Amino acid sequence: MAGPVNPQSAGPRESDDFVRFTDVEKTYDGVSIVVKRLSLSVRRGEFLTMLGPSGSGKTTTLMMLAGFEMPTAGTIHLDGKPIERLPPHQRNIGVVFQNYALFPHMTIEENVGFPLRMRGVPREEIRQRVDRAVAMVQMNGFSSRKPGQLSGGQQQRIALARSLVFEPKLVLMDEPLGALDKQLREHMQLEIKQLHDELGITVVYVTHDQSEALTMSDRIAVFNDGIVQQLGTPDEIYSLPANPFVARFIGDNNAISARVVGIDDANCRISIEGAAQGTFGSVRAGSVRLGELATLSIRPERLVVAPAADVPNRTDATIRQIIYLGDHIRLRVEALGCDDLIIKVPNGSALPTEFSPGNIIPIGWRSEDCRAFAPAT
Numbered sequence: 001m002a003g004p005v006n007p008q009s010a011g012p013r014e015s016d017d018f019v020r021f022t023d024v025e026k027t028y029d030g031v032s033i034v035v036k037r038l039s040l041s042v043r044r045g046e047f048l049t050m051l052g053p054s055g056s057g058k059t060t061t062l063m064m065l066a067g068f069e070m071p072t073a074g075t076i077h078l079d080g081k082p083i084e085r086l087p088p089h090q091r092n093i094g095v096v097f098q099n100y101a102l103f104p105h106m107t108i109e110e111n112v113g114f115p116l117r118m119r120g121v122p123r124e125e126i127r128q129r130v131d132r133a134v135a136m137v138q139m140n141g142f143s144s145r146k147p148g149q150l151s152g153g154q155q156q157r158i159a160l161a162r163s164l165v166f167e168p169k170l171v172l173m174d175e176p177l178g179a180l181d182k183q184l185r186e187h188m189q190l191e192i193k194q195l196h197d198e199l200g201i202t203v204v205y206v207t208h209d210q211s212e213a214l215t216m217s218d219r220i221a222v223f224n225d226g227i228v229q230q231l232g233t234p235d236e237i238y239s240l241p242a243n244p245f246v247a248r249f250i251g252d253n254n255a256i257s258a259r260v261v262g263i264d265d266a267n268c269r270i271s272i273e274g275a276a277q278g279t280f281g282s283v284r285a286g287s288v289r290l291g292e293l294a295t296l297s298i299r300p301e302r303l304v305v306a307p308a309a310d311v312p313n314r315t316d317a318t319i320r321q322i323i324y325l326g327d328h329i330r331l332r333v334e335a336l337g338c339d340d341l342i343i344k345v346p347n348g349s350a351l352p353t354e355f356s357p358g359n360i361i362p363i364g365w366r367s368e369d370c371r372a373f374a375p376a377t
Helices: 058-066 108-118 123-136 152-164 182-199 210-216 234-239 244-249
Strands: 017-027 033-043 047-051 073-078 093-097 170-174 202-207 219-224 227-232 254-264 267-271 280-284 293-298 313-324 328-335 338-346 360-365 370-373
Touching: 017 058, 017 202, 033 058, 033 202, 033 227, 047 058, 047 210, 058 073, 058 093, 058 170, 058 202, 058 219, 093 152, 108 123, 108 152, 123 152, 152 182, 182 210, 202 210, 210 234, 219 234, 219 244, 227 234, 227 244, 244 254, 244 293, 244 370, 254 280, 254 338, 267 293, 313 338, 328 360
Parallel strands: 047 202, 047 219, 093 170, 170 202, 280 370
Antiparallel strands: 017 033, 017 073, 219 227, 254 267, 254 293, 267 280, 293 370, 313 328, 313 360, 328 338
C-alpha cells in the first residue's frame, strides 16, 4: 500500500498558516495512540474538512484545537501563537456540535447572546449583534421561542448563529448535520458554505460523510488510524487518490488484482488473470514494482460500455445485476477476474446493447482513468 502523503508538502507556506499542528500526538492510556505525529496546516479563510471513519482521529484532532482535549505531544498554533495550553474560553473559537448544545430553558435570543454575556459585552450591543447573527441564518422572528419549539434544522441554524455572534477567529464544526434528514442536510450544506464564502471565516469541519466533504470543502484531510492519508482539494482526493484506502473511502471504487509487467516513469502495464486482452495501461501510483502484484483502482463512472475505437483498454463483461437509480443505471458485471465489478451508465445514454442479466457486453477505460497501487501490507 502506498503510504499517506505528507500533509505539509501539499499545504500552504508557513507564512500562510492560520492553524498549524506540528508533530501532534494524542493518547488516552499511554499505549494506544489516537492521533499520530500530526502535522497539518489550515489557511486563513479556508474551509478544511477532516474526513474519515469512526475512530480515525478526526474528532480528537478537532477537540484538541478547540481546547477540550490536551495533546500528549506536539504544538498547535492559531494565528502564529501557541494555544495547546490555553483554556477553551481564551481561544476565541466558535464550536458547533451535532447535538446543537442549546440551553433548553433559554430563549433563542438568550442562547445566541450567551457568548457575549460571558464576555461582558454591553446589553445594547448584545441585542444588535444577536439580531444580526439571527438574520444571518434566516431565523428572524424566532428570538422569543425556546429550542424545544424549533425543528432540528432551525436549532442547527441557531447553534450556528451562536458560534458566529462573537466574531470568532475560527469556527469548528463536529458532525453538525448528522442528525438531519437527507434533504435538509443537503440544504444546510449549501447554506453553511454560502455563509463561509460571504463572511470569509476560517472553518474546520469534521464529518464521516464523503459527499458532504466533497460538496463543502476547499481542501479535505482524509484520516485513518490517526494519520492523514491525503490532503488535497476535493477533485484531487477523488480523481488522484494517494493510496487504496483513500480510493476506497471516497466515492465508489473498483479494486482489481493485477500484476505489473512493464513500467514507464509514471505509467505502467499490468496483466489481469482471466481478462481477454493481454495487458492494460494504467497510471503508476506509489511504489509499484515490476513483476509485483498491484491493486488497480477504477471509478465506476470511468468504465464505459461499448467503448469507442480510441479507448485502449478493452474487455468483455457479463451482466449479473441491473439497478435503476434515476439519473444513472448501475451495472454489476463479471469481468477482469471480479464478479462484482460496478459500472455507472448515465440514464438516457445511446448504447447499441440492451441490458439484460446474462448478456455479454464490451467495456473499456482510458489508461489515465485508473491507478495501480502496491497492495496493502
